[in-house]
Amino acid sequence: MKAVVVLAGEVEDTALLRRHLEAAELVVAADGGAARLRALGLWPDVLVGDLDSLPAELQAELRSQGVELAPHPNPQQQTDGMVALRLAQARGADEVVLAGARGADRLDHVLANLLYLAAAALREVRITVVSDWSEGVLLRGEGMASVRFRGAPGDYVSLVPISDELRGVDTQGLRYPLRQATLERGTGTGVSNELAGEEGGFDIEAGVTFAFHHFRQRRLP
Numbered sequence: 001m002k003a004v005v006v007l008a009g010e011v012e013d014t015a016l017l018r019r020h021l022e023a024a025e026l027v028v029a030a031d032g033g034a035a036r037l038r039a040l041g042l043w044p045d046v047l048v049g050d051l052d053s054l055p056a057e058l059q060a061e062l063r064s065q066g067v068e069l070a071p072h073p074n075p076q077q078q079t080d081g082m083v084a085l086r087l088a089q090a091r092g093a094d095e096v097v098l099a100g101a102r103g104a105d106r107l108d109h110v111l112a113n114l115l116y117l118a119a120a121a122l123r124e125v126r127i128t129v130v131s132d133w134s135e136g137v138l139l140r141g142e143g144m145a146s147v148r149f150r151g152a153p154g155d156y157v158s159l160v161p162i163s164d165e166l167r168g169v170d171t172q173g174l175r176y177p178l179r180q181a182t183l184e185r186g187t188g189t190g191v192s193n194e195l196a197g198e199e200g201g202f203d204i205e206a207g208v209t210f211a212f213h214h215f216r217q218r219r220l221p
Contacts (some may be wrong), residue, residue: 001025003093005084007113008032009098012132013040016221020097020130033100034062040126046070048087049080060107061092067210077206085116100127112197116161118208133215141166141204148172148201150221155189156214158204159183166190168205 003026011017011033021027021042029037032048035058047062048070054062072083081098088096101113115124117127117138129136139145149157151190159166161183168180175194183189190209198221202211 001092001160002097003028003088003091004099005021005030005081005088006033006037007084007098008036008123009100009103009109009113010131011036011040011100014133014134016135016215017099017130020099020128024097026088026091026093028084028088030080030100033056033080033084034067036100039102043067047086048072049132050085072141074178079112081113081116082119082121085119085122085125085127089122091173093125095126096128098127099131101129102131114210117210134212134216136210136212138162139202139204139211141168141206141208144203144205146201146203147211148193148199149195149211150199151195151213151215152217152219152221153195153197155216156197156212157193157195157202158210158212158214159193159204160210160212161185161207163207166204166207166209168203170203171200172203173200184208 002024004024005028007030009016027044029044029047034044034047037044039045043065044067046068103109137147139147165184166183169178169183171178175196175197
């Protein structure tokens with residue numbers, strides 16, 4: 001089952017996000033994510049969190065629309081985002097699209113939101129983070145891990161390692177090829193490669209990394 005989880009960060013109204021929302025069987029808002037959805041003219045199926053960032057009028061409107069309110073079990077120990085992701089998982093989602101991960105002025109929130117993709121508790125869930133016209137996934141190279149992105153020639157694709165290094169990195173369909181390369185964390189070596197055609201991506205043998213795709217022409221293939 002596919003779910004969309006919307007956090008309280010910036011949410012741009014793009015065809016990329018709309019495509020995911022239309023395909024979702026479950027939409028979960030994490031606290032202020034409900035206001036982001038409302039700005040798109042949409043309602044979540046479930047709202048989780050302590051509701052500390054939602055005005056009373058919006059809370060009343062959500063209730064009148066039949067939105068399920070799921071209280072936060074422990075606000076001091078878990079973020080709203082993690083609770084929303086675990087709820088989606090518990091209700092059968094094996095694929096989740098995460099929106100609203102990019103906050104306006106909180107770098108700690110941005111990093112924490114991206115690292116949801118690496119959470120051990122969510123290991124069995126395929127999570128894609130979407131922000132404006134960019135998308136990202138996590139690769140764990142335990143023997144082999146792969147990702148292919150579809151877009152347009154010239155679209156940016158990047159690897160940003162989380163582990164100390166990535167080993168056995170190969171590219172497919174990219175402008176700047178790599179073959180059995182080793183990439184070290186923090187060097188920026190895997191950033192801003194480009195699609196040579198309409199599809200391309202990466203294979204890795206060992207290590208953990210983010211893989212990102214940016215639609216430079218701001219349209220879907």
